[in-house]
Amino acid sequence: MIIHNARLRGRDGLYRITLSGDQIAAIDAQTASATPAADDLDAAGNLVVPPFVEPHIHLDATLTAGEPAWNMSGTLFEGIERWAERKALVTHEDTKTRARKTIDMLVDHGIQHVRTHVDVTDPTLAALKAMLEVREETRHLIDLQIVAFPQEGIESYANGRALMEQAIELGADVVGGIPHFENTRDQGVSSIKFLMDLAERTGCLVDVHCDETDDPQSRFLEVLAEEARVRGMGARVTASHTTAMGSYDNAYCSKLFRLLKMSGISFISCPTESIHLQGRFDTYPKRRGLTRVAEIDRAGMNVCFGQDSIVDPWYPLGNGNILRILEAGLHICHMLGYEDLKRSLDLITDNSARALNLGERYGLEVGRPANLLILSAPDDYEMVRSQGHALVSVRHGKVLMRRTPAQIERA
């Protein structure tokens, strides 16, 4: 298969991309004489990019909002309470059915790489066992990383440490954590040491729900970053949310940034989720409740956007479209300056791939997997401005999804 008239990010002119089997075989300047074959694709001068990445979602909780009750306060903590009620009703098939439906929604929007957190604070690890099956059954659609996520804590949940170890033994790819939710500051710190030990011993990646609160005293990010720095594990470690950073004073944050840069860890922000859940204890002025995305990016550190939830106890909306999250995030994070807009797709492609450690399994380069998207616009700015879409998703050299743009008839 050949993709004709492809525009590539950061390069002038048009290109033809030749796929052979499940690899990219060649990327050449487009010549006018090319005659497209029947199974070739025409990008028509629009962007061709590697697949979108969903770096932070909870597939075990999606499509459960209102079951059995809605989150009326809109807070993170009521979300955890509502989820504890729904969790009691979770079955193996229920988890698999909802996850598969959600994966289809992600695929429809050009996503082929997903990192899902799965709640392992459950003595039966039912959701994890279901998601391990889903990971195998959906390999033709997505590459799925599973995080062993201790929703109700590692130290403050019965047998929390053993459940984490068991989850990794069963096949979870990433070690998670939630230090700000542990009962005490000491437990938060010891949970991070425990989870970093576990990751170091097993070679797993790390992705911690870290300081997901407006409390400016929630300072577990410094603990995570220092553990990553001392152990030389920064490239494998991600801090998700870090929303308390939006409430840290600048003097502390300035010191913190020095450590964060030395640590080499990545950051994931979920802007729609955080703008909804945080700021809930404020009247006015009301905080945005997000981490310092623009500042992290400008300091040369790696940051990307995720959806977090689709129709669950924490967030009632969502349709799988990561471009919606990008547009909202650029607004919320004060990133509508042209310099940010013209490279904005980094936040849902290359930066996310780096956080997920995809390495040579990702990117438009000869020899890499034949996974790519044809978008509906010629550059990053126009994709965001026009609320564009992924029109074609190619995976393993074959078309996985094709979207027909809406037609408008003027009178």
Ligand code: FE2
């Ligand atoms: Fe999350």
